[in-house]
Amino acid sequence: MIRDVDVAVIGGGSAGLAAAVTAARRGARVMLLERHGFLGGMGTASLVHTFCGLYLLRSGPGAELANPGFPTEMAERMIAATGLGPVRMGRLDVLPQHPAEFVRIADDLVSAEPSLSVQWHTEVIRLGKSDGRWEIDWACRGTLGKTICTALVDASGDAVTADWIGGLHEVAPRLQRPAYVFGIQGVESFPDEARLAMAGTLVEGMRSGVLPKSALGLSFRASGRPGEMFGTLDLTGGESESSYDPLDPVGLSVLEAEGRRVASSVVDHLRRSDAKWSSAFISQWPVRAGIRESRRWVGRACLTGDQIEAGARFDDEVALATWPMELRERASGPKWRFPLEDLPTGIPLGCLRVPEHDDLFVAGRCISVDHDAQASIRVMGTCFATGQAAGLAAAIQAGGGDPANASAELIRQ
Amino acid sequence: MNIEVEGSTVIEWLRSEEILPLVESFSTGDDLFLAGLDSMAVMQMVVAAEERFGVQLQTTDLSKENLGTAEALAALFTIRRA
Numbered sequence: 001m002i003r004d005v006d007v008a009v010i011g012g013g014s015a016g017l018a019a020a021v022t023a024a025r026r027g028a029r030v031m032l033l034e035r036h037g038f039l040g041g042m043g044t045a046s047l048v049h050t051f052c053g054l055y056l057l058r059s060g061p062g063a064e065l066a067n068p069g070f071p072t073e074m075a076e077r078m079i080a081a082t083g084l085g086p087v088r089m090g091r092l093d094v095l096p097q098h099p100a101e102f103v104r105i106a107d108d109l110v111s112a113e114p115s116l117s118v119q120w121h122t123e124v125i126r127l128g129k130s131d132g133r134w135e136i137d138w139a140c141r142g143t144l145g146k147t148i149c150t151a152l153v154d155a156s157g158d159a160v161t162a163d164w165i166g167g168l169h170e171v172a173p174r175l176q177r178p179a180y181v182f183g184i185q186g187v188e189s190f191p192d193e194a195r196l197a198m199a200g201t202l203v204e205g206m207r208s209g210v211l212p213k214s215a216l217g218l219s220f221r222a223s224g225r226p227g228e229m230f231g232t233l234d235l236t237g238g239e240s241e242s243s244y245d246p247l248d249p250v251g252l253s254v255l256e257a258e259g260r261r262v263a264s265s266v267v268d269h270l271r272r273s274d275a276k277w278s279s280a281f282i283s284q285w286p287v288r289a290g291i292r293e294s295r296r297w298v299g300r301a302c303l304t305g306d307q308i309e310a311g312a313r314f315d316d317e318v319a320l321a322t323w324p325m326e327l328r329e330r331a332s333g334p335k336w337r338f339p340l341e342d343l344p345t346g347i348p349l350g351c352l353r354v355p356e357h358d359d360l361f362v363a364g365r366c367i368s369v370d371h372d373a374q375a376s377i378r379v380m381g382t383c384f385a386t387g388q389a390a391g392l393a394a395a396i397q398a399g400g401g402d403p404a405n406a407s408a409e410l411i412r413q
Numbered sequence: 414m415n416i417e418v419e420g421s422t423v424i425e426w427l428r429s430e431e432i433l434p435l436v437e438s439f440s441t442g443d444d445l446f447l448a449g450l451d452s453m454a455v456m457q458m459v460v461a462a463e464e465r466f467g468v469q470l471q472t473t474d475l476s477k478e479n480l481g482t483a484e485a486l487a488a489l490f491t492i493r494r495a
Binding site: 196219324 | 459
């Protein structure tokens, strides 16, 4: 089974979806390869239920979208689907999103593009070059196939292709901890007072040794649907510092099991101890734990935490990063590093390109940045923007143009 | 030992423990919930308060009134230390 296209996109998370749709809209024949049976990645398979990084930082009134084009369209579509607008959380604006709506929106977006084909249940297993074009080998439940393309977008989140083509890549020594998100039903109402009482019940459960310490990293948020909530847990691997290997099947398996074990123990404890929770049950497990940080490419440019703190801007920027650096390396909750003057930071096209290949583009959480900057650019709102930029640049490249024009094309939008 | 806890001490502590990213101008009467104090931050805070102020807060202590401002928190810590 061999398919030949202009642009292939590996990974259909928020970045890959944006890249594939954008490339198709610019006229490229596109193939999107996705390992699950639906698109959305962290926002669907891992049940992460807020779009962060969509809005500019502000002290005045009114949430303002940071990136035009695909990110803005996603915000509008999600608001129409859920009926919920942006919510102010401390100094930040986030857009509540529902994973089930995200799946449907993604279906609508890809089915509207006749030049875009999506292949689900497909894991890429090898990448190489032949006659100047990319050859992607993939597997689907024992069926092996090949996709040949002119330009390639790696939106895999884990830079899965880097090793195969000798590309420069790195994994930070101390990673952001993964988020484990699960669905809960049977709690009729959850006002602020009940929320505080629940926090106390959990602390007491930990003091008495019934709950593991990692339950301290747990928070709950209403899903926006009647009687449904999401619980979010920062996983540890059991240690106070996270030192797991996000590319190791044994380590990943431990994470999944630990997420279910801690979530179950917390919900069981609340059922026993808190009348509001007496009928609560876990209604949904994530397809996989939500990996925040993993292997990333070392590209032509590397955005740093200091640049995000200063709100640096670049001539060849193709997206704006607006989320502060949300560091989740330790068990004691998120630590924040805000831009000094609440300014957005430009993401240069060089962060999406690698030194050795003009026809490879990177999008999403594995673009070329340092560990601190990654804590800003990993969020879905920003992944929509880097995905859009990578898809556009790939379509330009595949059409014989200069991808450096992507920045100018985005401004004209 | 002086057991009285000041509101300004609580703000400094919330910042240094990185429980909440409070802005420079944040004052002892400002709303901590609006500043991002959610149930997870409350749990972190209760655990951290044991170490810093030597108070073991109970579930019944965790009301909106007691946790709403740095002043109210300081008063709660003072009472529980007495």
